[in-house]
Amino acid sequence: xxQQASNEDTVMPLRSDVDVxxxxxxxxxxxxxxxxxxxxxxxxxxxxxxxxxxTVLYAKSGSMxxxxxxxxxxxxxxxxxxDEGPGIADLKLAMQDGYTTSRGLGIGLPGAKxxxxxxxxxxxxxxxxxxxxxxxxx
Amino acid sequence: xxxxxxxxxxxxxxxxxxxxxxxxLVLLRDQLVNKVRQHRSRAVLIDVTVLDxxxxxxxxxxxxxxxxxxxLGADTVVVGIQPDVALSMVQLGLTLEGIVVxxxxxxxxxxxxxxxxxxxxxxxxx
Amino acid sequence: xxxxxxxRKERSSxxxxxxxxxxxxxxxxxxxxxxxxxxxxxxxxxxxxxQYADEVIExxxxxxxxxxxxxxxxxxxxTLARVKNAQKNYFLRLTQGSYGADYIENRLRVGSVHERIAxxxxxxxxxxxxxxxxxxxxxxxxxxxDPDRALNTFxxxxxxxxxDIGLAxxxxxxxxxxxxxxxxxxxxxLSTPVLPFREGILLLPVIGMIDSFRASQLTEQLLHSIRDTxxxxxxxxxxxxxxxxxxxxxHLVQTVEAARLMGSKVIVSGVSPEIAxxxxxxxxxxxxxxxxxDMQSGLERAEQLSGYKMVRVDPGxxxxxxxx
Numbered sequence: 001x002x003q004q005a006s007n008e009d010t011v012m013p014l015r016s017d018v019d020v021x022x023x024x025x026x027x028x029x030x031x032x033x034x035x036x037x038x039x040x041x042x043x044x045x046x047x048x049x050x051x052x053x054x055t056v057l058y059a060k061s062g063s064m065x066x067x068x069x070x071x072x073x074x075x076x077x078x079x080x081x082x083d084e085g086p087g088i089a090d091l092k093l094a095m096q097d098g099y100t101t102s103r104g105l106g107i108g109l110p111g112a113k114x115x116x117x118x119x120x121x122x123x124x125x126x127x128x129x130x131x132x133x134x135x136x137x138x
Numbered sequence: 139x140x141x142x143x144x145x146x147x148x149x150x151x152x153x154x155x156x157x158x159x160x161x162x163l164v165l166l167r168d169q170l171v172n173k174v175r176q177h178r179s180r181a182v183l184i185d186v187t188v189l190d191x192x193x194x195x196x197x198x199x200x201x202x203x204x205x206x207x208x209x210l211g212a213d214t215v216v217v218g219i220q221p222d223v224a225l226s227m228v229q230l231g232l233t234l235e236g237i238v239v240x241x242x243x244x245x246x247x248x249x250x251x252x253x254x255x256x257x258x259x260x261x262x263x264x
Numbered sequence: 265x266x267x268x269x270x271x272r273k274e275r276s277s278x279x280x281x282x283x284x285x286x287x288x289x290x291x292x293x294x295x296x297x298x299x300x301x302x303x304x305x306x307x308x309x310x311x312x313x314x315q316y317a318d319e320v321i322e323x324x325x326x327x328x329x330x331x332x333x334x335x336x337x338x339x340x341x342x343t344l345a346r347v348k349n350a351q352k353n354y355f356l357r358l359t360q361g362s363y364g365a366d367y368i369e370n371r372l373r374v375g376s377v378h379e380r381i382a383x384x385x386x387x388x389x390x391x392x393x394x395x396x397x398x399x400x401x402x403x404x405x406x407x408x409x410d411p412d413r414a415l416n417t418f419x420x421x422x423x424x425x426x427x428d429i430g431l432a433x434x435x436x437x438x439x440x441x442x443x444x445x446x447x448x449x450x451x452x453x454l455s456t457p458v459l460p461f462r463e464g465i466l467l468l469p470v471i472g473m474i475d476s477f478r479a480s481q482l483t484e485q486l487l488h489s490i491r492d493t494x495x496x497x498x499x500x501x502x503x504x505x506x507x508x509x510x511x512x513x514x515h516l517v518q519t520v521e522a523a524r525l526m527g528s529k530v531i532v533s534g535v536s537p538e539i540a541x542x543x544x545x546x547x548x549x550x551x552x553x554x555x556x557x558d559m560q561s562g563l564e565r566a567e568q569l570s571g572y573k574m575v576r577v578d579p580g581x582x583x584x585x586x587x588x
Contacts (some may be wrong), residue, residue: 039221039484042225217527
């Protein structure tokens, strides 16, 4: 179920792998509404897929917020994945390529960081995690 | 919708028709492994032309398919990775180790037949 | 008034192209301090505007046609009649009282029409100035006994016309920028053509300085060509590239890796000693990339990989120019 504050601001639940598919599909659509090239749209959708799955796997339940933003005349896409899950104990380790827990965090987070223009992750054990990413139009 | 898996000569061809959820990917893996065992296939060809995103889970699943089918004596060939997908995979840092890649179905089959030919030639020399 | 859906879609594309959303519209109005009371004031003189619209338009065109430069745009009497009518509507719209997205869209459309017929900006500005002066005279006359009202209404009108001028100039600029963009694209395509060499082999001779943006464009262009031509081998020749920085080098590596995932092999030819040194210094692992010294070697290698074998049959046999 999508809650839409406006056309450009959407919150989606992240509870199952199907939600991951929905999130990335919607992310791709939003990116198309901006002037992102097809290759950039694929990159955005891929990054969304990575962090959305991360949320579903670890926190079992969370939400994704997709929003059109602007910085002067430049427009961009803001993506926030948040959850109230167990949180990540060692962020530095988690952001290292190849680090895998039993569930396989693997390449997801550092990979998503590489794909996007801005990337931020805040996490507290027992409280939850918030991942924020942005990509700007050229 | 499950992925159709066709048997052709000694190969299995899986043509992905639509975006697959994590669960569907795992299902595909299990189905392929079972069929390889069932038909004693020598190779699995997975056509991903339709996929417009390949993320770490998909890559990992493909690698497991390759690993598992290898144990049963079959190679895995992935065909049809699209330009944008290839680029995002590289930027993400995904590799498809243990998997042979070809441009499309035609190419993939050509490659497999060549290998079969080489295998026969090598076998007959012994 | 409900416009048909298609028309609405077309119209909103102007707003889109110039990135003018509701936020931007409000921004511009705030900047000019154009508020509800201005809109109301303008609405209050709409009756008056109806009254003298024809007069103002006639005066305006008399003025316009007295100049050689602008007369040429209105040589045809039908055109002149049509334009006068359009002009009148434009004029009356100024006092209609609602200045939302529809109004903006209308102004942008008018601006782009003028830009397309190449009406110079100075003529455009001259037009607005004429309107302001005509209206000012009539306002002061009509509200002789209420000079404050005349002045305030005039100021509201001035704010609105400045909004219009800003929009009109934006359409001019946007159109210029679009042309520049198209020219730049054309230049880029020219300078890095992806050439089919033999069936299944592509040649990409890169010439000149490449920045990160151009490098990523090249990557996309190349990968799409690989798919479209089903090329199994690509020779990327960088003989004509004097220097690469770390970002361009990593783009190159990414291109090769991405092509590999598509089942195509990239050979990089023409790596100069300087570039080789740069790559090594940057710690870029070229281990998985096949490099050769020059384009010829690159092409020969590509042919070899593709199963071609070149055999020289007879030296110079057909080079008998000027034979009987």
